Amino acid sequence: MTKELRRLSIVVLFMFLSLFVATSWIQVVSAASLNENPLNRRTLYDSFEVQRGSIIAGGQEIATSTASNDIYAWQRQYASPELWSTVTGYMNPVLQSVTGLEQAMNQELSGQAASAFFQRIDQIISGQDPRGSSIELSLDPAAQQAAYDAMTSRGYTGAVVAIEPSTGRILAMLSTPGYDTNQLAVHDSDAVNATYDALEADALEPLQNRAIAGDLYPPGSTFKLITVSAAIASGDYTMDSKLPNPASYELPGSSHVVRNATGGTCGSGDEVTLHDAIRLSCNVPMAELAVELGDDAIRAAAEKYGFNQSFTTPLPSTASSYPELDDDAQTALTGFGQGQVQATPLQIAMLAAGIANDGLVMNPWMVDDVIGSDLSVQQTFEPSQFGQALDADLADAITDAMTASVQDGAATNARIDGVEVAGKTGTAETPNDGPYTLWFTGFAPADDPQVAVAVVVEDGGGQGQSGSGNTIAAPVAKEVMEAVLGR
Template sequence: MNRAIRHLSIFCLVLTLILIANLTFIHGFRQEQYAENPHNPRIRIETQSIARGAITAGGQVLAQSHPDDKGIYHREYPTNSPAYAPITGYLSSIYGMSGLESSYNGILNGTDDSLITNRWRETFLGREHGGANVETTLQPAVQETAYNALTSSGYEGAVVALRPSTGEILAMASTPSFDANSLANEDTAEDNWAALSNDATNPLLNHATQETLPPGSTFKIITTAAGLSKGFTPDSMLTGAPSITLPNTEQTLTNYNAQPCAGGGEVPLRTAFALSCNTAFVQMGIEAGQDALRDTATAFGVGENYDLGIPNAKGALGDLPDDAALGQSSIGQRDVSMSVLQAAVMAGTVANHGKRMEPHLVSRITGADLKEIRSTKPKELNQAIPEDVADQIRDLMIASERSTSGYGGQDIASKTGTAEHGGPDDPPHTWYVAFGPSQDADVAVAVVVKNGGGHGMGATGGSVASPIGRAVIEAALRQ
């Protein structure tokens, strides 16, 4: 064998070994990624030939499959789809799947390994194989209160309500939204996909989990927790001046409308919190220090993803290169970003005496006979702040609620936020985080209305976002 043939043989052998190694790697480690890819045509065939399980909320069917006269199954979303679509997602024979339809695909189509016992039972009994059902934690009355509160005013934004003691998500509304039926229907899917994909308001995005925004003064809950951990108390005196110069700069930061806090001079932290005085929190944030603020933000879950079955963004505290950046970040501006879900977790953590619970959207999985296969148990992630610190912040939030415009005597603890973003002529994002009752809270809520909700530069969290949050808490407490 001459040298050229020998080299060619070795080259072919190496290529063969590489091919075998790659195939082994794909089958062993990447099978699920490719098998569950929403654009895999095999999935399209499966979804049309299997009695896919339902997605439900409080006994209401959010997604279900039904066969036509040819035995081909079609997916439909019978209950106010735009209110739930950012959660259920869609199942399209053209565009694949999203949301719970995607993350629980193996459960819904009956192929998940955890359902093997059910498949054996169905085979033994001679039954047709079908999918299992996904039951969510959503409460329809609370969900639709949140969604309608946003849409009735034409707001772009989001609401999340959860149970502080368990992490169950009771509502997750996102606007603008979309009708999942428009993508499930092959006759309308292409036109609707084009319209939704080209819409600048991103209706296919879950604005409650996938979008992060500057939280403004709602972040002062975290700054307060950091300050209390470093020896501050509700009676600690802080500046009430209308403006403060950031360290080692000529840049000044002002209170809302450049007003002094309670007449100026020095004010106790409890007053600064109730009136949301920026200058006081810049001072306290800087004195507490970078490590305290970063550690506290991390403990509250800023920068963390949750296993919800739907995409969610991490949020961030951002870089803190100097005290000027620390001061700006202490009032929820500069590079600080949070999702509405993270803001709700923050409020729920305070309500739950400092314990942060893992938020979850799926309550349990049931078989075609509705018997429970498995359920989600509450999971404590950490003791984010000591119980006494949480109780002090709760008391500060009670006083804050009573000083907020629109306060109607409800037993609620809250904090509002008005977050600057973009340029000087862009209306602020308005925030509201709250929980109720103020003692042993049964529900915590976070609301954001983007770009002032059409109310211009004078929009505030107290005037725009808080009425929505109060309505959602009231709806949840009625259940």
């Protein structure tokens, strides 16, 4: 009998230890990942009952919690909602829905993050009601407002992203049209469902964050910066290297003909330098160059800037795409940003920021600090490197061509009085011969970059195929850069 009891005791002890290890693992090791799992509805329900922390930009509270007179206790309120909807998203217990930073930083805002452990203990001991932490963003309200005003005053559909090149801090992120997040935060089920259904049915898709996701865009001539990067990084070319300068180019194995935007040659002469091909934004030499380089070399260069990879800012981005290509004709098209290459404005801003930062690409991010309810700093986010896309001297050579493009080339509408600006336009064709997608990307000051920006405007900016990146997108970028620089 004693032997049987001993065996039973060992089994019970083993079961107890197994249960202890399993529960400890769940509570300590797996807690964060379980809380962040979108299928874990309990976390979402718990967060409805807590006074969430604020979302702060430039010292301004752009999202706060106010007491509610219904069963949900607290309701989110948003300042200048359409200005910030791209970033904040919304939270609503009626819809059982949370988006944007409200979702990406839910653990912090609801006080459930590991960084808020001592805050939770203090609240329990002192008898305080649970309260979440606030998050302080890197976004510059002046830059965000400039982007919003520039896009909405002209009725443009598209997106703007501005980045601090040396750190990767996002200074502005805007997708237009936006939407009134307050209308999606109310606790009136009939009203909020009607609002949501109307937004979902809107052909302009205001709920899409065009800056980082949604339907990606052909990058047009902004991609020429990557084609040239691949060329000069190979060691076989410099910015002074010359290419044949015909007015048109028949794609290899195809009857399709590529022409420059002017319909003529890229400047005068039988040859054109890579510097002038960027300055004047010519398609033919870039198509020729892409075929000479091959798609593997161009893809490798693109991936050094972040193509084919998603980034978490903490908002997750859709990966920009440079796929494996079937033939030289497709490779030629990607040389000037057409064909199968697709990009987000975030990626194109990273491209300009990498060139501005001596070829070093930084990971993009938009949350600086997590602040406890007692105003203590619970977590600070630091800059991190994505990788060296290009040697510094080669980045400087591309910068010279981009600066020339703004001074007297294809990007003159980005000029800022008293500031040297480096820029590159893009005018991308769309399927079914539709209105062009219009781009600008660049940075300023060119010799000491403080801001890199990417602007994309859909539907030709209302001008069909008559508008260009210089006439439509460059003025928007100029206003954003001026706001950051305090001009």
